[in-house]
Amino acid sequence: MRRLVLIAVPYLWLLALFLVPFAIVLKISLSDTALSIPPYAPTLDFSAGWEGIRSFFAELDFDNFVWLTQDDLYWKAYLSSLSIALVSTAITLLVGYPIAYGMARAPEEWRPTLMMLVILPFWTSFLIRVYAWMGILSSEGFLNQLLLWVGIVDEPLTILNTNTAVYIGIVYTYLPFMILPIYAALDRLDGSLIEAAEDLGCSRLTAFWLVTIPLSRNGIVAGCFLVFIPALGEFVIPSLLGGSGTLMIGKVLWEEFFSNRDWPVASAVAVVLLLILVIPIVLFQRNQQKQAEADQ
Amino acid sequence: MNRLSWFNTVSLTLGFAFLYIPMIILIVFSFNESKLVTVWAGFSTRWYGELMQNQAFLSAAWVTLKVAVFSSTIATVLGTMAAYVLVRGGRFMGRTLFSGMIYAPLVMPEVITGLSLLLLFIGIGLDRGVLTIVLAHTTFSMCYVSVVVSSRLVTFDRSLEEAALDLGCSPIQAFGLVTLPIIAPAVISGWLLAFTLSLDDLVIASFTSGPSSTTLPIKIFSAVRLGVSPEINALSTIMIGIVTVGVITASLVTKRASIRQRREEQEAARA
Numbered sequence: 001m002r003r004l005v006l007i008a009v010p011y012l013w014l015l016a017l018f019l020v021p022f023a024i025v026l027k028i029s030l031s032d033t034a035l036s037i038p039p040y041a042p043t044l045d046f047s048a049g050w051e052g053i054r055s056f057f058a059e060l061d062f063d064n065f066v067w068l069t070q071d072d073l074y075w076k077a078y079l080s081s082l083s084i085a086l087v088s089t090a091i092t093l094l095v096g097y098p099i100a101y102g103m104a105r106a107p108e109e110w111r112p113t114l115m116m117l118v119i120l121p122f123w124t125s126f127l128i129r130v131y132a133w134m135g136i137l138s139s140e141g142f143l144n145q146l147l148l149w150v151g152i153v154d155e156p157l158t159i160l161n162t163n164t165a166v167y168i169g170i171v172y173t174y175l176p177f178m179i180l181p182i183y184a185a186l187d188r189l190d191g192s193l194i195e196a197a198e199d200l201g202c203s204r205l206t207a208f209w210l211v212t213i214p215l216s217r218n219g220i221v222a223g224c225f226l227v228f229i230p231a232l233g234e235f236v237i238p239s240l241l242g243g244s245g246t247l248m249i250g251k252v253l254w255e256e257f258f259s260n261r262d263w264p265v266a267s268a269v270a271v272v273l274l275l276i277l278v279i280p281i282v283l284f285q286r287n288q289q290k291q292a293e294a295d296q
Numbered sequence: 297m298n299r300l301s302w303f304n305t306v307s308l309t310l311g312f313a314f315l316y317i318p319m320i321i322l323i324v325f326s327f328n329e330s331k332l333v334t335v336w337a338g339f340s341t342r343w344y345g346e347l348m349q350n351q352a353f354l355s356a357a358w359v360t361l362k363v364a365v366f367s368s369t370i371a372t373v374l375g376t377m378a379a380y381v382l383v384r385g386g387r388f389m390g391r392t393l394f395s396g397m398i399y400a401p402l403v404m405p406e407v408i409t410g411l412s413l414l415l416l417f418i419g420i421g422l423d424r425g426v427l428t429i430v431l432a433h434t435t436f437s438m439c440y441v442s443v444v445v446s447s448r449l450v451t452f453d454r455s456l457e458e459a460a461l462d463l464g465c466s467p468i469q470a471f472g473l474v475t476l477p478i479i480a481p482a483v484i485s486g487w488l489l490a491f492t493l494s495l496d497d498l499v500i501a502s503f504t505s506g507p508s509s510t511t512l513p514i515k516i517f518s519a520v521r522l523g524v525s526p527e528i529n530a531l532s533t534i535m536i537g538i539v540t541v542g543v544i545t546a547s548l549v550t551k552r553a554s555i556r557q558r559r560e561e562q563e564a565a566r567a
Contacts, residue, residue: 012436018400121319131528132532135325179311231487232405254407270407274404
């Protein structure tokens with residue numbers, strides 16, 4: 001009995017506030033836009049009995065999904081989200097790996113402090129960290145003042161409200177997610193393996209390439225997924241740092257819902273985004289499982 | 297070895313400079329006299345004063361705090377229960393679905409979580425306000441809590457609990473007297489995580505809040521969309537300060553606790 005309560009309370013909570021809402025999104029994505037409150041049709045009418053339910057299901061269709069393929073705004077937004085997420089994941093890896101490597105090679109007594117320095121930005125408000133870049137990247141911002149003063153450029157660069165700013169924003173905010181799993185993998189790495197490789201005639205670079213990188217593979221994979229998955233559906237970064245030309249699906253969904261008030265299309269956009277995300281999520285899950293098995 | 301550590305020093309210095317310089321610039325310019333945020337015009341705490349006069353920000357901060365306290369507390373209770381079920385529950389009907397529902401919100405884009413919850417609240421006719429934000433925040437942060445707590449429960453030595461049961465504790469007493477004190481650090485960090493997630497959240501709160509329940513991130517977001525402002529810099533500095541003090545205190549407390557635990561274990565081993 002006690003066990004039943006223990007299971008039932010969180011179970012029912014998640015059913016009611018996670019699964020049911022998602023079923024509603026799915027249902028509305030199959031409905032049509034209507035000028036009414038709520039702004040979609042059909043609505044389920046139980047008072048009409050079975051006849052009402054049957055006519056409700058008869059009116060559901062895939063029109064919104066067909067619409068997504070017809071208007072090139074949507075598939076362009078999906079493609080550009082994918083490419084922005086991929087490119088920024090790659091840059092984050094390139095920036096994050098040397099930091100994680102340096103942390104793992106740092107003296108033992110520094111490591112807790114370095115760890116805390118990586119985690120601290122993660123606890124700081126996401127919105128504030130994105131906002132901090134607005135002041136740096138604007139045309140009279142800190143970066144342009146510096147570049148002008150040094151004399152690298154003659155007139156201020158336009159960085160804010162471009163895709164470049166979006167890349168910088170994603171790399172900056174998700175960097176701790178990349179550093180931590182790679183650091184965890186490198187920290188566990190047995191240093192004598194590298195020594196053995198060097199004794200056997202590997203140069204330091206070859207030893208790094210043939211021993212260190214393959215042995216930190218799980219950390220790299222985990223870090224990449226932890227950056228890629230949230231970056232794909234990102235809303236705050238493209239809307240604050242990106243410009244009118246920055247197309248990302250999270251932003252499209254938001255505008256579809258709040259500006260156009262087209263709930264069925266917004267729901268269809270959400271369903272497709274989730275279908276795209278299923279692939280990396282499943283791969284990520286598998287990587288984590290493999291790692292857990294390897295640890296045992 | 298020298299060449300390598302030179303490389304490491306450079307990468308660490310550049311890396312941490314990249315992580316921290318934007319925030320340092322933000323903090324420095326919050327003490328700028330000028331309304332123009334990019335031109336330094338002398339030290340001043342003027343913007344902090346104006347912030348304290350700004351009724352809209354203060355009431356939004358109050359709403360945010362209320363939401364964060366309630367949602368993180370409920371999320372901690374539910375998340376700990378869920379972790380217990382996942383680690384100790386054994387087999388039951390729909391276990392796979394349950395663990396799926398725990399992990400899915402962690403990777404779900406916020407726009408989708410927000411949209412789906414809003415459509416639910418409208419569907420059941422619940423007026424949007426503080427209550428709906430609390431429900432929304434509890435739902436996604438309980439999953440984070442349960443991940444944190446279950447990682448502690450997995451390494452927990454079960455024989456301690458069994459000993460308590462053998463010595464005549466009821467299961468609830470055994471949980472309260474043995475299990476809870478041991479997993480307490482994980483439960484507390486779960487609560488802290490839920491609390492910060494709630495304080496930070498913009499997207500889900502935007503979907504689920506009503507006109508009378510604007511939270512601080514919503515307020516900041518709408519102000520920031522118009523451009524950089526010294527008042528927001530001041531507000532950001534206060535928030536960064538609170539988080540920094542909190543994280544450092546928390547890490548000192550856990551460090552001291554782990555030292556004490558190690559000492560107790562050594563004494564127990566000696567005795």
